[in-house]
Amino acid sequence: MFNVRSSIKKWSSATLALVFAASVTGCGGSQPAAPASPEAGAPAKIGVVSYLTGGGAAYGEAIKQGLELARDEINTQGKVKIELIFEDSKGDKNEAINATNKLIHKDNVIGIIGPTLSGEMFAVGPIATQAGVSIMGTSTTAEGITDIGDYVFRNALPESLAIPHAVKKAQEKLGLKKVAVMYSNNNDWAVSGFKTFEQAIKDNGLETVAVETFADKDTDFSAQLTKIATLKPDAIMIAGLYQEAALILKKAREVGITVPIVGNNGFNSPQLIKAGGAAAEGVVVASPWFPGKNDEKVKQFVAAYQAKYNKEPDQFAAQAYDALYIMAAGLEKAGTTTDRKKLRDSLANVKDFPGVTGKFAFDAKRNPAMDVTILVVKDGQFTELK
Ligand code: 1QQ
Secondary structure: OOOHHHHHHHHHHHHHHHHHHHHHHOOOOOOOOOOOOOOOOOOEEEEEEEOOOOOOHHHHHHHHHHHHHHHHHHHHHOOOOEEEEEEEOOOOHHHHHHHHHHHHHOOOOOEEEOOOOHHHHHHHHHHHHHHOOEEEEOOOOOOOOHHHOOOEEEOOOOHHHHHHHHHHHHHHHHOOOEEEEEEEOOOHHHHHHHHHHHHHHHHOOOEEEEEEEEOOOOOOOHHHHHHHHHHOOOEEEEEOOHHHHHHHHHHHHHOOOOOOEEEOHHHHOHHHHHHHHHHHOOOEEEEOOOOOOOOHHHHHHHHHHHHHHOOOOOHHHHHHHHHHHHHHHHHHHHOOOOOHHHHHHHHHOOOOEEEOOEEEOEOOOOOEOOOOEEEEEEOOEEEEOO
């Protein structure tokens, strides 16, 4: 649950976004359809807003690769044809707003995939909804994402469904009693993750000995970690993106903290392990994706991804790959490459979709129902914590 202050902050940026959208379109309230395609058989244009450069670029790169692999496969299957138009949000709300407006009003896309961060979705979801363009987050896991509007979808697993499993499993396996918590307080998603952690900590009867904050782009975490070290918690729960998280892990080990760390969705990138090195060992996280799953669809996807990119797909690639297939299923059922409303209605009805992240359906609020795997970093790899 959000506190009042963060809701106000969130909705004031959403309101600003609406005002901006109305001033760009000059038609506050109406929902224009994309113009009819000039050529018969033209592909459906799907816009992508992603964090492609900057501190979180590994998230965006994985998303882009997952989408491009899915696009190539879908286009050779011959049922629907998709053109992807990528825009870089750089993880910045204003860049995301500009990108979304361009895709909607200049490129006339029928739907949008992205943006990467929940904070960006809080800024652009109202714009897409206002314009009547479906927007699907593949990695937006904060509370309240689909409450933004009827055109906002996600196949990202909400953290309210992931974090409680990670905390419970960590407690069972590691015998935790008292924990410290750290979160980025200028990132909407991390603030939401902190609240979800808080609730899960309470529900599991754990004691919180410290709550420390930081900000995205911070590089010095010694004050917070020195304090935490003196309180001797059994674990630290952290809500943050990989760039800051990797530095926190390193500093924690440096000041003598050896206890396990439980992370949230930002920790699900292999970049955390690359940047954190040995300090990332023992990190626990919940994910709907596990590449070692004994499932034919997963094996095929992992092999195709390996062949194309010479590396294993991570959670962000897997969810993006599934998202484009879900879009394609929606387009096929809607029988259109231009009618935005028809696409929205057919997407909302996607059920029993067999994805690489499991059997997928949107619930009544356009959130996914999915299974979770608890992972632990062992020998530099995410492995299943059984
Ligand atoms: C969000 C997230 C981030 C970790 C995506 C990169 O889950 O912003 O919702």
